[in-house]
Amino acid sequence: MNAREVAYAGLFAALTAVGAQIAVPIGPVPFTLQVLLVLLSGLILGSRLGLISQLVYLATGAVGFPVFAEFSGGFAHLYGPTGGYLLAFPIAAFLVGYATERAGETVRGMALGSLLGVGVIYLLGWLRLGFFMAGDFEKAFTLGVLPFVPFDVLKAAIALGVAKTVRKMVEVA
Structure with a gap:
């Protein structure tokens, strides 16, 4: 990786952290802007750097920096009820990219990638949340997916x- 790629990956990790702080609690899963930033990381940075940016974000939070929703951090967040959503971020960014x-780089491809990325976030988040709700996957879907669609x-x-717009202005890779 060159210096520009490191900077872009770090920037999107930081932007995802900022997006996490714009949080509105609705049930067990807060509404944040993280998904927007995950999608943008894949759309703008591409598969490799999008993946790396989200891995950096997760690693930063896992070691305790308060980058997750509501200025929280720590490894336990990756294994808690909303851990599936978080763990899906690198996969989603990669798939979008x-x-x-x-x-x-057509609008159709970008739209399809974005829907695929959101779908992966929902799938992994819903499964993890369902396990924490004693296997009540219907309730997990109702609380952890439907309100966010x-x-x-x-x-x-x-x-x-x-x-x-950004891709026209900046050469990323």
């Missing part, structure tokens, strides 16, 4: 617009 790269569709649309 990969779909964008494979589709030649409209907001995350909006975040995906915003991410597409921002990414198209």
Whole structure:
């Protein structure tokens, strides 16, 4: 990795941390801007750097820096009820970037990648939350996925617009 790539990956890790602090608690899973930043990391940085940026974010939080929602940190967050959402971030960023790269950076490819990324976040988050709810996956879906769908569709649309603009202005890789 060159210095520019390190800087971009670090920037998106930091932006994800900032997005985590804009949190509105709704049930067991807070509403944050993290998903928007995860999508943007894949859309703008691509699969490799998007993945790295989110791994840096998780590692920073795991060692105790207060980068997770509500200025929290620590390894326990990755294994708690919302840990599935967090652990999905690097996978989602990679998939968003990969779909964008494979589709030649078309709006269709970026949109498909964004929906795939959100889907992975929901899937892993829902499964982890369901285990913490004594296997009540229906309740976990109702509390941990459904309330967020409209907001995350909006975040995906915003991410597409921002990414198209930023990619025109800045050469990332």
